Amino acid sequence: MSVGLITSVVFIGGGVLWILVQSVKGRDVDRRWIFLFIGSTVALALLFHIRFGEKATPIVKAAFNQIENLPEGASVLIAFDYDPAMEPEVGPMADCFIRHTLARKHKLFLMTLWATGQALMTNTVEDVLKPEFPEAEYGTDYVNLGYKVGGFGVINVVLSDFRAMYPTDAHGTLLDSLPMFNKVRSLRDIDLIISIGGGTPGVKEWVLFAGNRGNIPIVGGTAAVVAPLLYPYYPRQLVGLLGGTKGAAEYESELTGNYDRFKDMDTPALRMMGPQTMAHVVVMAFIIIGNIAYFRSRKREGK
Amino acid sequence: MATGNGNRKSPSNAVKIILVIVAVVFLISWISKATTGMADSTWLNIRDGFLITFAAFLTLSIFSFLYNDNPFYKFAEHLYVGVSAAYWMCLGFWSIIVGNFVPHASKTLSTFFKVPFQEYSWFYYVAFAFGVILLMRLLPKAGWIARWPLAVIIGTTAGFNLSRYLHSDFMSQVGNTFQPLFVDWQGAGHFFSNLSLAADGQLVMSAGNWIVVVGVLCGLVYFFFSKEHKGMFGAASRLGIWILMITFGASFGYTVMGRISLLVGRITFLFDDWLSIL
Amino acid sequence: MRKLALICVVMVLAFLPPPLLGEVDSALLQDSVTVDLPEPPAPPGNVTATDNPNDNGRAIRVTWELSADDTTGMKNVIGYRINRAEARDAADSLWTEASDILPSGTTEFIHSGDGEEDGPDYFAKNYDFYYRVHALTADTFSVSAVVGPVQAKDNWYNTGVTFVLLFVALFIILTVTFVRIARKGKELYIRPLAGIEAVDEAIGRATEMGKPTLYILGLGSAADIATIASFAILSRVAKKVAEYQTPLLVPCYEPFVMTVAQDTVRAAYMDAGRPDDYDEDSVYFVTSSQFAYVAGVMGTMIREKPATNFYLGMFHAESLLLAETGAMIGSIQIAGTDQIAQLPFFVVACDYTLIGEELYAASVYLSREPVLLGTIKAQDWAKAVVVGTILAGLLARLLVDLDFIKTVFEVSV
Amino acid sequence: MKRQLPLMLVFLLGAFMIIQYFVPAQASLDAYEFILDWMIIIGIFAMALGIWSLMRVSWHKIKRRSHDWQYAALTLAGLFIMVLFGFEPIGGGLKSYLWLQFYEFVMVPVLATIFSLLAFFMASAAYRAFRARSLLAAVLLGSAMVLMFRVLPLGPLSDPINELAGWILVVPNLAAKRAILIGVGLGMVATSLKVILGIERSYLGRD
Structure with missing residues (x-):
C-alpha cells in the first residue's frame, strides 16, 4: 500500500461519503463539487501512478494459457493488422505477446496485412524485441515477413504456402535460407496465430480464413469497439480474446505476476486503467447516490 | 449555477489581484521552462517555453469554465473563435479556390499560386458566378437573388440523398434483418440434445436473432405517427421504446471510457509536458 | 458497397508492381527446358470474358472453371492470375498481368481501371482485348485457352438497383396519393x-x-x-x-x-x-x-x-x-x-x-398543414410495407427456405 | 419569380441527381463530379458571408461599447492575425511557421480541453439525470451501469458481466439502431421528396 493509494482512497471515500450525506439530507450538491471530484480523481490516479491488479478474466486468461502451454519451440505467428490510431489500445498487447512468446522460447513469425502496420511492427521489434531479448537470433528465433498487398487473400495463399506469397522476408532474405522455415511450409505448420487488429482485414478474417479452414488456434487482440462483435467466436473459433485497453491491462498484469523478468516492465495499459477504474467507480457512485437522494425525497414528499 | 454572475461592473480589486497572481505564476513558469529547455539556442528555449506555457494557460482557462464564467474563459473562448474562423477560411481558400477552381480557370493565377494548370472549363466559371451571386445577399435590394445558389445546393443534395439513403440506410438495413431465426437448424432432436447457454450455442444465437427481428419491428412501430398507440400496437410501441432505452443507456456507459481517456490526455499534458512532474 | 470495396482493392492490387512469383515466372520462361521441372497443374477451363455490367465502361469480367488440380487432383494450385493482350496470338512478352495472385478457389475476376489516359490504371473503352488465365502452383503454372475479343462498354442503366427504383416509384406514388387525399380535406x-x-x-x-x-x-x-x-x-x-x-x-x-x-x-x-x-x-x-x-x-x-x-x-x-x-x-x-x-x-x-x-x-x-400531414401518412405506409416485407421474408425463409426477398434488398452499388 | 426560379432549380437538379444514381455511364459520373465540385466552390463563398457576420456582430459590440466589448476585439484580432498568417506565404500554401504554431499551441490545446470537458459533464449528468423516475428510466440506468461495470476489475464476476455487456451491444443495440436507421432512411427520402416537389419550402424564406 503506497501513500498515493491511501491518499486517493481516503479522498474518494471521503468525497463520496460527503456527497452522499449532502444528498440524503436533501441538499442539492453543487455540480462544481462533482466536477472537482471527478477531475481530482483522475489527476490523483495519474499523479500517484495508481494501478489495480487487473485479474485476468477467463477469456484473457485463456489467451495467456494458450501461449503458456505450448511446448517450447512452438511456432507462433503474430499479425500486426492495425494503424497508428489504434496503436494506444492494441500496441501494449503486441508488446506483451512478443515478450511472452519469446520468454517461452517459441519461434516467432511476424507479419501484417496492413500497409500502416509495417512501421509499427518494425518499431516494436526495435523497441521491445531487440533490447529485451538480445539472445533471440533473427532467422532462428524470429522472422519479420513484412507487409504484402492482398488483404485476406494473403491469408488464403499462406494457408497453402508461405513461399508463394513471401519469396523473401521483409529484409529481402530468401525464406529457404532461414532456419525457421525448415519445418514450416504453410500456415498449417503454425501452432498458434495471434491476430492483433481492429479493422478489416483483422481478427475476424483470420478466424474465417485461417482458423476455420486450417484448424489453427487463434488468439485475438482488438480495439474495445470491435470486441463485442468477436465475443461470439469465443471459445470455439477464438481460443482467447483481449478487448481494448482493459484486456491489454489484464494481460500485462498476468505477465508481471507470473514472470520475474517482467516485474518491472513498462505497463502502459495498466497505467491507463488506473484512472479509468477510479473514474468509473466515481461515476457509478454518483449514479447510485443520485438515486438514493431521489428515493429519499420521494418518500419525504409521500409523507 | 448557484452563485450569481450578475455584477456587470468593471473588474473589482479582487479580480485584479487574481489577474496579477495568474500573470506572475505563468511568467515564472515561462522563465523556468525557458531556463531548463533542451533546445540548441537560448532564443529557441525562450520561444518553446512560452508556447508550452501559453498552451497550459489556455488549457486551464477552459477548465475554469467548470467553476463559472470568468475573464480567463472569455479570453480563451474569444481568441479561439476568431482564430478558428480564420483557420477554416484560409483552409477553404487554399484547398478549394486554389485547389479546385484556379487550375480550371486561369493559367496566370495557376502560376501565381504555384498549382499545376489543368484545363479551362466553363463549368467552373458558372460555379464561380453562383458564388458571386450568393454574395449579393449583402445588398439589401438584390438579396433574393442569393437564393439561386442555395437552390442549387439544396436541390442537388436532396436528389443525392434520396436514392442513396434509400439504398444504404433503408434497403440494406431491411435486408440485413433477414437473419435465420433458427441458426444452423438440423431438426428439433439435434436442437434439444445440444441445448446450452454458451454464447455461440444454437439457443443463444437463435434467441439473439429473434430479439433483433422483434426489436426492429417494435422499434418501427414506435415510429408510426398516424396511428394511435393503443392495444397490441401500443404494446409493440412500448417494447420498441424499451429497446431504444437499453441501447441509449449502453451507449452512454460505453462512452464513459473514451471521455475519461480525453481527460487523462489533458491532465497528462499539464503534469508531464508543462509541469514535468510525472 | 461491397462491390465498390472490391473494385478499390482490385485497383490497389493492379496499381502495385507484382513482385510475387515474378521471379519464378521469368525464370521458367528463360530456361525453357530444365530437367527437373515439376509437372504443371491442369489449366483452368471454360474461360469467359464479358463487359462488366452496370459500370462506366472501364471493366471486364473474367470467369473460369477451377483447374482440375485445385480442390481435386494434385491439390497443389495456390492461386490464379489473369493476363491480358491486345491480340489473340500476341507474343508472351506482350501479355500483361491484369491481376495479382487470386487465392485458390477463385473463379471470377473483374479487371478494371479508369479513364485517365496517362495514368497507370488506364482502361480503354470500346477496344478489343484478349484474356487468358494462369493456374499457379508453388513452382510452376499452366495457361488456359485465350478468349476474346471483348470490349468494355458504357452502360446506361444500372440493373443492380432496379429495386431501389421500384421503391422510389412506390414512395412517390404513396406521397402523391396521400397529399391528394389530405388536400380534399380528409382529417x-x-x-x-x-x-x-x-x-x-x-x-x-x-x-x-x-x-x-x-x-x-x-x-x-x-x-x-x-x-x-x-x-x-x-x-x-x-x-x-x-x-x-x-x-x-x-x-x-x-x-x-x-x-x-x-x-x-x-x-x-x-x-x-x-x-x-x-x-x-x-x-x-x-x-x-x-x-x-x-x-x-x-x-x-x-x-x-x-x-x-x-x-x-x-x-x-x-x-x-x-x-x-x-x-x-x-x-x-x-x-x-x-x-x-x-x-x-x-x-x-x-x-x-x-x-x-x-x-x-x-x-x-x-x-x-394537410399537405404535410399527407406525407407523414405516406411515410407510415412505407413503414407498414417494410414491416410486412420483413414478416413475409422471414416466414418464407422458415417455410420454404426462400431467400428471394433477402436478395431483393441486397442491391449492388 | 423570386421563389419560382429557385424552386425550379431545386426540382431540376434534384430530379437529375435521382436519375444520375441509376445511370452508371461515364457521362453521368462526370456530371456528378462536376456538380459536387460546384457545391464546394459555392460553399466557400458562403464562408465569406459567415466571416462577414462574425465581423459585423463583433464590430457592433465594439462600437456600442456593450458589455465585454474588449473580448469582441480579441476575436477580431485573432481572426486578422490568423488570416494574415494564412495568406503570408502566397504561392506556398499553408506552411507558414506562425500559422502552424498558432494551430498547435492555440487551437489544439483549446480543442482538446473543450473535448475533455465531456468527462466532467458525463459525471454531472450521471449524478443529476440518471434517476429511476420511471421503469423506462430504470432500464436506461441499468444498461448504462452494466456497461460501466465491465471496466472494473471484479475478478470472477467480470466474465458474466463482459458477456452480458457484449450481448447488449450486439443484440438489442443492433435492433434499436436498425429500427432508427430504417426510420431515418425513410424520413430522409420523404423529406428529400418534399423538398424536390416543393412541398417543403420554409428554407426559402418568404417574399
Missing part, C-alpha cells in the same frame, strides 16, 4: 409528440422570465435533411417568439445555414406582423470549427442565461457539452437529432428529445 390523425407539445409552453416560460430563447441548428450543412427539418421548426418557433416578443438567439456553425436561418427568421417575424422587431444580429455566425463553436455557444449560454434551448439538427460530440451547460443554467431543453450516437446524451440531459424520424416529422406537427 388525418397524428399521435401526440411530447417534445412538440412542450414548445409553446417553453417559449411562454421564456417570456414570463423575460429571458431569451436559444435555437441551435447543429453542425449540419444547409442541405442536410436534419437541418432542413430544423429550419421548418425554427420558422414556427421564431413566429411564436415574435408574437411573445422575447429575444431569440441563433448562433450558427455553417455560413450557409446562417443565411437560410436569417431568411427564415425574418420571414417568421413578418408573418407574426412584427417585421421591425427582427434584429439582424440575432442570427449570427460563430465559427466553422466544432469545438470553437461549442465554446462560443457555452459562453453565450452562461452569459445570456436563455430560459429555453432548442437543439435540433445534426449533432456530434458537442451534444452533451451543450445540454449539460443548459441544465447548469436551468433552461428548459428540447433536443432532436438523427445522429444515433448522440441520442443517448440528449435523452439523458434534456427535458424532451425527438428521436431520429420524429425530428423530421416535427415540422408537420407544428404546422398541421
